[in-house]
Amino acid sequence: MNEKLIHPVDERYISFLSDESKQEGFADTISFPSSPEELLQIIASPLPAPITFQGANTGVEGGSVPQGGSIINFSRMNHIREIQKLSDTEGYAVVEAGVTLDQLAQEIRRSLKTDDYIWPPSPTESSATVGGVIATGAYGMTSCYYGTKNLYLRELTLLHSNGHTEVLSDIPEPFQLPAGTCIVKATLKLLKRPANICGAAFFFDTESNALACADKLQNYVPDNKDVLIISMEYIGNTAIKMINTSRELISVLKDVPALPSDAKAVIYVEIAGNEESQDEALMELIDITSEYGSDPDVAWALTGYTEIRKMHSLRHAATESVIQFIERKHHEDNRIIRLGVKPLSRGRSFQETILSIIQALEDANLCASIYAHIKNSDIQVNFLPENFEDYQKSKNIANTWI
Known part of the structure; x- marks a missing residue:
C-alpha cells in the first residue's frame, strides 16, 4: 500500500x-x-x-x-485547466472534480474578465464541488429555465474501480454516474447568462392561499414572449419559522432583509427580459398573487444579480436552518440524523400534495420544513424531530410518501 x-x-x-x-x-x-x-x-x-x-x-x-x-x-484535485470563450454566448471550462462552484465562478470571472458566463447548474451551496454536482444531478434553483436533465457537459473523464479510464463526449441526459466510478475531469459548457434579470418575492398570510397560487403559477406563461422564467420557488410556513429562528447563525442572511412578521409562505419568481417586458410580467404576477391574498405593497422587488443573490441566500437558509437544527438534535441523541424526502405527487396537484403532507404531519404531531421548485413540483420535506421517538415516526411516514 x-x-x-x-x-x-x-x-x-x-x-x-x-x-x-x-x-x-x-x-x-x-x-x-x-x-x-x-x-x-x-x-x-x-x-x-x-x-x-x-x-x-x-x-x-x-x-x-x-x-x-x-x-x-477529491478536495485537492481542484485544478482548473482551461477556460475559454467560444462565442458571444458560449464558452467552456476544463476542471478537475474537486473544483468548488465558488472557485469556478471566480476563475470564470478572472479568465474571461466578465461576470456574464456561468455553468448553469445552481445549487445554493456554493462550496459544493463540480464532481459532486454532476454525480448527484444537483441542478438547483434555476432548473425552471435551464432544465433538470442537462448538466451542461461537453466531456467527462471517468475512472472505474478496476483502473480503466473512460472519456465520454456523448453524454446521456439525464446523466447517471455508473456504480464504482468516479469523475476525474469535466469539460463544462458555459453559457452567457441573461443580461437583464429581476425577481419578486410574494408573501402570503396563509399557507393554503400560497399553495393555491402556486398551482396557478405552474401554468403561468408571460404574455410577452421575450420574458424568460428563470426560477419559481416556494418556501413554506415552518421553513420560514426556521429561517427566522436561525437568522443570527446563518451568515448568508446578513444582507437579507427580515421577512414580514405575518408571512406564512413565500413564492419567489425570477425572470429575465428587457425592462419593458419585465415590467409587464411583474404586473401579471402581481395580479395573480393578489388574487390569493398577497399584498403587493409588502412584496420584494429585486433588480440585477447582486439583489437576486439575496433571495438565493434566503433559499439556501431554508436548507441551512434544517442542517443546524439536526446538528443540535444529533448532539442530544446521535441516533437522530437528517431525514428528508421528496414525496411523489401520485397525480395530485402541487397544492394537494403539500396540503396532504401538512395534514399527515399534524395528525402525527410532527414537524417538517417544506420548500419546493414550483414549476416541476420538486418538493423537499425535511423532518424536524424533537426526539428519537419523533424520528422513528418520521421515518415511518416518509416511507409512505415515496
Whole structure:
C-alpha cells in the first residue's frame, strides 16, 4: 500500500466520516489525490473495499458517508485547466472534480474578465464541488429555465474501480454516474447568462392561499414572449419559522432583509427580459398573487444579480436552518440524523400534495420544513424531530410518501 498517499483513518480524519446529513460512518483508509496520476496510483493499490468517493461533504443525503473500506477525497484535485470563450454566448471550462462552484465562478470571472458566463447548474451551496454536482444531478434553483436533465457537459473523464479510464463526449441526459466510478475531469459548457434579470418575492398570510397560487403559477406563461422564467420557488410556513429562528447563525442572511412578521409562505419568481417586458410580467404576477391574498405593497422587488443573490441566500437558509437544527438534535441523541424526502405527487396537484403532507404531519404531531421548485413540483420535506421517538415516526411516514 502506498503510505504516502493512503493513510489509516484516525482522529485527524473524523470529520470525513460524515456529511451534512449527520450520518456517521467508518473507514479503514483515506486518500487525498492532488492529480489524476496520484488518483491512478491510489486506485491501483490494494484498497480495503468498498471505496467511497467524496467531494466537499456538503451533501445532505449521506451519499459520501463511508460504510467501511476506503475514502478517496477529491478536495485537492481542484485544478482548473482551461477556460475559454467560444462565442458571444458560449464558452467552456476544463476542471478537475474537486473544483468548488465558488472557485469556478471566480476563475470564470478572472479568465474571461466578465461576470456574464456561468455553468448553469445552481445549487445554493456554493462550496459544493463540480464532481459532486454532476454525480448527484444537483441542478438547483434555476432548473425552471435551464432544465433538470442537462448538466451542461461537453466531456467527462471517468475512472472505474478496476483502473480503466473512460472519456465520454456523448453524454446521456439525464446523466447517471455508473456504480464504482468516479469523475476525474469535466469539460463544462458555459453559457452567457441573461443580461437583464429581476425577481419578486410574494408573501402570503396563509399557507393554503400560497399553495393555491402556486398551482396557478405552474401554468403561468408571460404574455410577452421575450420574458424568460428563470426560477419559481416556494418556501413554506415552518421553513420560514426556521429561517427566522436561525437568522443570527446563518451568515448568508446578513444582507437579507427580515421577512414580514405575518408571512406564512413565500413564492419567489425570477425572470429575465428587457425592462419593458419585465415590467409587464411583474404586473401579471402581481395580479395573480393578489388574487390569493398577497399584498403587493409588502412584496420584494429585486433588480440585477447582486439583489437576486439575496433571495438565493434566503433559499439556501431554508436548507441551512434544517442542517443546524439536526446538528443540535444529533448532539442530544446521535441516533437522530437528517431525514428528508421528496414525496411523489401520485397525480395530485402541487397544492394537494403539500396540503396532504401538512395534514399527515399534524395528525402525527410532527414537524417538517417544506420548500419546493414550483414549476416541476420538486418538493423537499425535511423532518424536524424533537426526539428519537419523533424520528422513528418520521421515518415511518416518509416511507409512505415515496
